[in-house]
Amino acid sequence: MSEEIHRIIRNILSDIRVELSDEFDRNFERESFFSEGWARRKSPVRGGRSGHLLVDTGGLRQSIQSRSDEGSITFFSTVAYAGIHNEGGEIKVTAKMKRYFWARYYEATGGFGRRKDGSSRQNARNRRLTSEAEFWKLMALMKVGSTVKIPRRRFLGSSPEVEKAVREIIEENLRDYFVNEYTRKI
Numbered sequence: 637m638s639e640e641i642h643r644i645i646r647n648i649l650s651d652i653r654v655e656l657s658d659e660f661d662r663n664f665e666r667e668s669f670f671s672e673g674w675a676r677r678k679s680p681v682r683g684g685r686s687g688h689l690l691v692d693t694g695g696l697r698q699s700i701q702s703r704s705d706e707g708s709i710t711f712f713s714t715v716a717y718a719g720i721h722n723e724g725g726e727i728k729v730t731a732k733m734k735r736y737f738w739a740r741y742y743e744a745t746g747g748f749g750r751r752k753d754g755s756s757r758q759n760a761r762n763r764r765l766t767s768e769a770e771f772w773k774l775m776a777l778m779k780v781g782s783t784v785k786i787p788r789r790r791f792l793g794s795s796p797e798v799e800k801a802v803r804e805i806i807e808e809n810l811r812d813y814f815v816n817e818y819t820r821k822i
Contacts, residue, residue, distance in 0.1 A: 642706075644813055649704050651805045657702060659801065660711060660792055664697045669790035670797040696721065700792065711792050724788030729778045737776035744769035 659670075667674050699715045713722075720727060778784075 644809060645707065648806055648809045649707075649709055651809065652802055653702050653704060653709050655801055655805060656709075656711065656798065657700070659798070660700055661697065663791040669793070670795050672790065672795075674787075674789040696791075713792065718792075720786050721789050722792055723790075724786055726783040726785050729780055729782050729784060731780050734776055734778070734780065737772050737778075741769055741772035741776055744772055 663669055696713065696715055696718060699713045699718065700711065701714060702709055702711045704710070713719075775784075
């Protein structure tokens with residue numbers, strides 16, 4: 637009997653692991669933590685190929701992993717910046733960050749389309765580059781030690797939706813076990 641209980645628990649944990657891995661991944665598509673929408677960006681910079689929040693290179697999304705032991709599952713991310721995005725908070729501007737902001741500013745200003753006389757074209761791309769360049773310049777001009785507020789954009793954690801999914805998986809596995817056990821005895 638003890639081996640059967642361990643088998644049922646392993647099946648339940650495996651099903652929970654698969655279901656919640658999918659749901660946590662879908663949070664990046666929904667741009668929300670289930671029904672809790674993520675704060676929109678205030679900057680004109682829309683990094684990444686997808687244009688989605690928190691998806692620039694896909695590294696954060698792909699870093700979500702899980703591990704389990706005999707009776708629990710833990711979901712986590714392997715990237716250092718995952719916590720600040722998941723929980724929100726403030727970060728201090730460092731000299732290294734300022735160098736990065738200046739590099740992004742020069743990168744943004746280098747992409748301006750120019751006319752033959754050297755003046756910049758007044759097209760949509762240049763206007764976007766101008767607002768992007770202004771954003772990076774403002775970031776680069778921040779003083780070392782000042783703070784930048786990162787809004788909370790949860791993608792991992794507990795919620796009523798997670799609890800409901802876990803409860804349904806447990807009920808389904810137990811129902812299947814008892815139906816199979818009942819039909820086996822008949």
